Amino acid sequence: MVVKFPRNVQAINILRKKMNIALITAKGGNLSIPNKNLIEVEGKPLVVHVIHAAQQAKKIQHVFVSTEDSLIRMAAFGEGGKIDVIDRPPHLATPDANHGEAILHGAQKAQEFLVESIDTVTILLGNSIMLHADDIDRAITALELDPTADSAMTVWTAQDDHPYRAMCIDENGYLCSFGERTTTNTNRQSYPEVVFYDQGPWTVRMPVLLEARAKRQGPACWWWMGKRSIPLERAWVTGKDVHSMLDVAIARAWLQNNMRDI
Numbered sequence: 001m002v003v004k005f006p007r008n009v010q011a012i013n014i015l016r017k018k019m020n021i022a023l024i025t026a027k028g029g030n031l032s033i034p035n036k037n038l039i040e041v042e043g044k045p046l047v048v049h050v051i052h053a054a055q056q057a058k059k060i061q062h063v064f065v066s067t068e069d070s071l072i073r074m075a076a077f078g079e080g081g082k083i084d085v086i087d088r089p090p091h092l093a094t095p096d097a098n099h100g101e102a103i104l105h106g107a108q109k110a111q112e113f114l115v116e117s118i119d120t121v122t123i124l125l126g127n128s129i130m131l132h133a134d135d136i137d138r139a140i141t142a143l144e145l146d147p148t149a150d151s152a153m154t155v156w157t158a159q160d161d162h163p164y165r166a167m168c169i170d171e172n173g174y175l176c177s178f179g180e181r182t183t184t185n186t187n188r189q190s191y192p193e194v195v196f197y198d199q200g201p202w203t204v205r206m207p208v209l210l211e212a213r214a215k216r217q218g219p220a221c222w223w224w225m226g227k228r229s230i231p232l233e234r235a236w237v238t239g240k241d242v243h244s245m246l247d248v249a250i251a252r253a254w255l256q257n258n259m260r261d262i
Contacts, residue, residue: 018119019061020140022054023086023106026126027093028069032243037072037126039248042255046242047072049129049255051079056133059140060122062114066106068093072126084113100212100224107209121209123202130240130254131200135232139203142230150208150226151218154200154234159188161196195231197222199239 026037026047033039037047044052047065054063063083065076073085086109092102107121120143122136135154142152165188166178183191197220204212208226212218218225242248254260 017116019114019116020059020120020122021110021114021118022057022060022063022122022124022136023103023110024050024054024063024065024124024126025099025102025106026050026065026067026069026072027088027097027102028067028072029093029095031095033245033248035069035071036242037067037069038075039127039242041129041248041252045075046129046251047126048075048079050124050126050131051076051083053129053131053133054122054124054136055079055081055083057122057136057140058133059137061116062110064106064110065126066102067126084110086110100222103224104209104213107206111206118206120203120205123204125199125241128199128239128241129251130236132259135234136201136203139201139232142232143203143205146230148228149230150228151202151204152230152232153202153222153225154198155195155231156198156234156236158194158196159191162188162191162194164191195233197239198234198236199241200232200234 024047028035030036038045041049051063051065054060061082064086065072065083066086066088067073068088068090076083076085086106088102088105091097092105103123111118120140122139139152143149164182167175168178170176202225204225209224212224212226216223217227219229240251242251
């Protein structure tokens with residue numbers, strides 16, 4: 001179900017022009033911090049900061065919020081403009097629900113709601129506010145410039161947190177290498193370059209998204225992103241969604257620093 005908010009009625013284009021949408025995923029049942037999408041930073045809930053970034057992106061024509069939470073729904077309602085809420089079913093709002101399934105559900109419901117056909121879906125996390133509208137436009141532009149690509153996603157380059165340095169704890173409580181030891185070299189500059197998703201925009205073509213469940217070709221655990229995903233490197237070096245109050249403090253500092261990378 002899509003909860004449609006009042007707005008000015010516009011003429012329906014029966015030619016079904018293609019459009020780019022933003023899909024903000026923001027469930028209410030959070031384990032790390034209760035109601036973390038609604039934590040206020042600089043006078044606004046986290047999810048509202050994300051909504052504003054999506055609304056300010058030049059290449060986004062419509063914004064959807066996927067949630068099962070009435071308070072998040074009300075927060076989205078207060079922002080006006082071309083924004084609608086998709087009711088997320090309970091089984092996709094549990095702590096162990098697969099995020100990709102919630103994304104697929106949201107994209108399908110958005111297409112049922114719109115007259116225009118969807119070209120790209122930009123997925124945004126409801127509590128990851130360290131992004132600019134330009135990051136969203138950059139991801140969409142990357143797909144416009146490369147018609148063979150399936151998707152684009154923001155990443156950061158990791159050396160200190162390289163997989164070569166990964167460890168786990170064995171059954172006796174001691175540290176051991178994670179998987180087979182690859183190197184004994186402590187010089188991080190000697191390692192092959194690796195990147196990690198940095199909690200920014202995921203932009204994926206709608207046809208790729210609709211086939212994702214069957215194909216599951218995306219990199220790492222991001223199975224909905226298709227086989228050919230463009231990396232868009234950003235300057236900061238850690239993921240920026242919220243799992244602790246320290247993450248909230250970092251987000252607040254970023255906003256107070258006039259949204260410059262810190």
